[in-house]
Amino acid sequence: MKHKINYEFEDHYDYEEEFGRYKDRRKPKGRRSVKDLKLKDDKKLSSVDEFDDPNLQDLYEQGILTEIIREIKSGKEATVYLADGKYGLMAAKIYRDEATRAFSKDQIYKAGRHISHQHKKKLLNLASQNQIKPEQSLWIYHEYKTIWEFYRAGINVPKPLIGPSIHDIAKAGRVVLMQYIGNKDEAAPRLSDLNLNQKEAQDAWEQSFAILKEVLSLGKVHGDFSTYNLLWWNNKAILIDFPQVVNINENKHAKEILKTDLNSLSKSFQALGVDKDPIQLYKELQNELGPLF
Ligand SMILES: Nc1ncnc2c1ncn2[C@@H]1O[C@H](COP(=O)(O)OP(=O)(O)O)[C@@H](O)[C@H]1O
Numbered sequence: 054m055k056h057k058i059n060y061e062f063e064d065h066y067d068y069e070e071e072f073g074r075y076k077d078r079r080k081p082k083g084r085r086s087v088k089d090l091k092l093k094d095d096k097k098l099s100s101v102d103e104f105d106d107p108n109l110q111d112l113y114e115q116g117i118l119t120e121i122i123r124e125i126k127s128g129k130e131a132t133v134y135l136a137d138g139k140y141g142l143m144a145a146k147i148y149r150d151e152a153t154r155a156f157s158k159d160q161i162y163k164a165g166r167h168i169s170h171q172h173k174k175k176l177l178n179l180a181s182q183n184q185i186k187p188e189q190s191l192w193i194y195h196e197y198k199t200i201w202e203f204y205r206a207g208i209n210v211p212k213p214l215i216g217p218s219i220h221d222i223a224k225a226g227r228v229v230l231m232q233y234i235g236n237k238d239e240a241a242p243r244l245s246d247l248n249l250n251q252k253e254a255q256d257a258w259e260q261s262f263a264i265l266k267e268v269l270s271l272g273k274v275h276g277d278f279s280t281y282n283l284l285w286w287n288n289k290a291i292l293i294d295f296p297q298v299v300n301i302n303e304n305k306h307a308k309e310i311l312k313t314d315l316n317s318l319s320k321s322f323q324a325l326g327v328d329k330d331p332i333q334l335y336k337e338l339q340n341e342l343g344p345l346f
Pocket residue numbers: 125126127128129130131133144146211231232233234235240241242243281282293294295
């Protein structure tokens with residue numbers, strides 16, 4: 054199978070140099086609650102001051118985000134909040150400012166990644182203004198870029214609500230704003246949270262594996278494909294969580310990453326009573342899509 058190269062991103066990520074020079078002037082913050090994101094009344098200098106975080110404040114001033122309603126889920130690197138604003142209910146994935154990614158593993162996922170010089174310049178300028186580490190801003194940019202590519206290809210993912218312009222993405226800083234999956238009372242569960250009957254579980258499997266194939270047909274491997282990153286809402290599977298997605302053409306580890314994804318997917322589906330052999334699945338993909346690597 055031939056994959057299209059995206060020529061918009063010509064240069065290699067060669068930002069180690071910048072990391073070395075970067076000095077984080079702020080103390081790392083721990084987990085933040087909704088309360089911590091908002092400014093206390095005595096800190097407000099004017100009526101438009103609302104959020105402590107400069108990126109949230111900027112989205113607030115643009116009228117895109119008017120309120121953070123509650124926390125949906127807190128993970129290792131980011132917390133996802135239910136937010137309200139211009140597009141109604143939205144999911145705001147907000148990365149914390151301490152570096153928590155395991156560095157050695159990062160190298161595998163970012164190997165061969167490309168970004169144009171202009172884009173990189175824009176991103177890193179705004180990142181430094183907002184005191185965001187260059188590496189973190191590149192991961193978040195990669196997440197936005199990927200979610201836009203998947204969304205435009207018609208893959209079942211939440212619609213990104215910032216971008217696709219590099220300027221808007223860079224300005225959003227640590228905030229990944231996207232379509233919220235759920236209703237006002239509850240966020241969509243992950244497939245890993247559910248007990249499904251046999252018929253539903255089979256349906257969920259077929260949809261999930263179909264999504265994995267669609268991602269592969271775009272020349273990508275998700276890199277963390279399991280029931281922990283698949284939401285289930287109105288009997289539809291929706292893929293989330295994109296910073297670690299790799300491009301088959303760029304990343305020499307893509308084949309291993311795909312094999313790991315097939316393992317994680319089949320292993321995590323065992324809890325739903327679906328038993329699949331990852332080796333068979335790999336063969337099936339090769340038969341259907343042709344030689345992938
Ligand atoms: N668009 C969304 N709508 C509803 N819930 C979401 C959405 N995106 C993420 N979540 C919830 O937040 C959790 C964490 O998001 P995810 O992108 O997987 O980040 P991470 O696993 O890196 O912490 C998900 O497992 C899911 O429960």
